[in-house]
Amino acid sequence: MKKFGTITYLTVLHFILLTAPGCFAIGPIYNLTNNETGLRFMVLDKADDADTVTEARVKCRAIHILADVAELTNASDDVIVQRLINIADDISGNHWLGISDVFTEGKFLSLRTGQRLTYTAWKDGTPPEDINKNCAIRNSVNGEWDHESCHAGRGVLCSLPDPIPPIGEALIPGGDNPRDCLPTWIPYNNSCYLFHPHGDKMNFNEVISECQGGEMMVPYSPDDVNFLQLNGQLSGISSIWLGIWDKGHGTGNYRSVYLSGGATPYLNWASDEPKTNDGHDNCVVMETDISLFKAKSCTENHGIVCKDFQVARKFSN
Numbered sequence: 001m002k003k004f005g006t007i008t009y010l011t012v013l014h015f016i017l018l019t020a021p022g023c024f025a026i027g028p029i030y031n032l033t034n035n036e037t038g039l040r041f042m043v044l045d046k047a048d049d050a051d052t053v054t055e056a057r058v059k060c061r062a063i064h065i066l067a068d069v070a071e072l073t074n075a076s077d078d079v080i081v082q083r084l085i086n087i088a089d090d091i092s093g094n095h096w097l098g099i100s101d102v103f104t105e106g107k108f109l110s111l112r113t114g115q116r117l118t119y120t121a122w123k124d125g126t127p128p129e130d131i132n133k134n135c136a137i138r139n140s141v142n143g144e145w146d147h148e149s150c151h152a153g154r155g156v157l158c159s160l161p162d163p164i165p166p167i168g169e170a171l172i173p174g175g176d177n178p179r180d181c182l183p184t185w186i187p188y189n190n191s192c193y194l195f196h197p198h199g200d201k202m203n204f205n206e207v208i209s210e211c212q213g214g215e216m217m218v219p220y221s222p223d224d225v226n227f228l229q230l231n232g233q234l235s236g237i238s239s240i241w242l243g244i245w246d247k248g249h250g251t252g253n254y255r256s257v258y259l260s261g262g263a264t265p266y267l268n269w270a271s272d273e274p275k276t277n278d279g280h281d282n283c284v285v286m287e288t289d290i291s292l293f294k295a296k297s298c299t300e301n302h303g304i305v306c307k308d309f310q311v312a313r314k315f316s317n
């Protein structure tokens with residue numbers, strides 16, 4: 001293992017980052033590990049390459065399922081990142097940080113864990129507030145943080161545990177949440193959720209299979225809908241399959257696929273919904289731009305959200 005402060009950088013066209021399952025070639029990459037925190041930081045694109053937060057998350061996740069836009073956990077991470085950026089000759093702009101205040105204005109939380117930050121470097125000492133700027137960037141010259149629109153274009157800075165633990169052991173401490181979640185799984189309401197950020201789309205039955213071992217998301221409150229909308233937007237998902245249909249209940253009588261305790265889902269229908277599908281079974285999607293539900297044919301393809309960290313264990317196979 002590399003010593004703290006040791007720099008590894010590559011300018012070859014492609015580089016196999018790690019040999020663990022789930023990794024593949026992407027490049028050029030500059031990367032540097034902080035042995036104090038056990039995080040490997042990677043610069044994928046120069047700051048002027050203009051990726052949105054969603055695009056940055058897709059590029060990070062393409063390296064490995066446990067990778068995401070970098071969150072700096074203490075001052076030593078900041079030192080390593082600055083050293084890495086200098087070596088990569090990428091000091092002309094700003095890079096995305098893996099944090100956001102989409103839930104509560106001015107209260108930035110980790111995109112990866114949903115937990116409070118353990119380290120900050122805001123340029124004015126405190127996070128600024130602007131309802132149109134819910135993501136954050138790091139200045140490549142002085143290291144100061146600032147808020148930014150999540151749809152702006154900035155450089156891609158990723159982080160990944162180093163060494164990579166077995167998937168089933170890669171748990172994030174629960175903190176305020178009594179459950180532990182895998183990296184890239186988001187804790188919420190005593191469970192963990194995976195938002196597929198690659199723009200992956202499947203039909204309804206395929207999503208049921210994809211989430212096997214856990215469940216599709218079934219909202220039971222307005223808070224559940226807000227959670228889906230905000231994280232769906234940050235993951236670049238325009239429409240999400242919900243675990244709700246009318247199969248076996250009569251057309252238009254929508255219930256949870258899982259019938260957990262017989263509870264009735266919270267149905268946040270659009271004004272002209274639900275529409276029927278010529279007497280066939282109807283399934284339900286939520287459009288993340290408006291947070292409203294629509295009835296769709298179960299054969300259509302939409303975005304994927306799975307509940308409970310147990311689902312992720314299949315990636316260790």
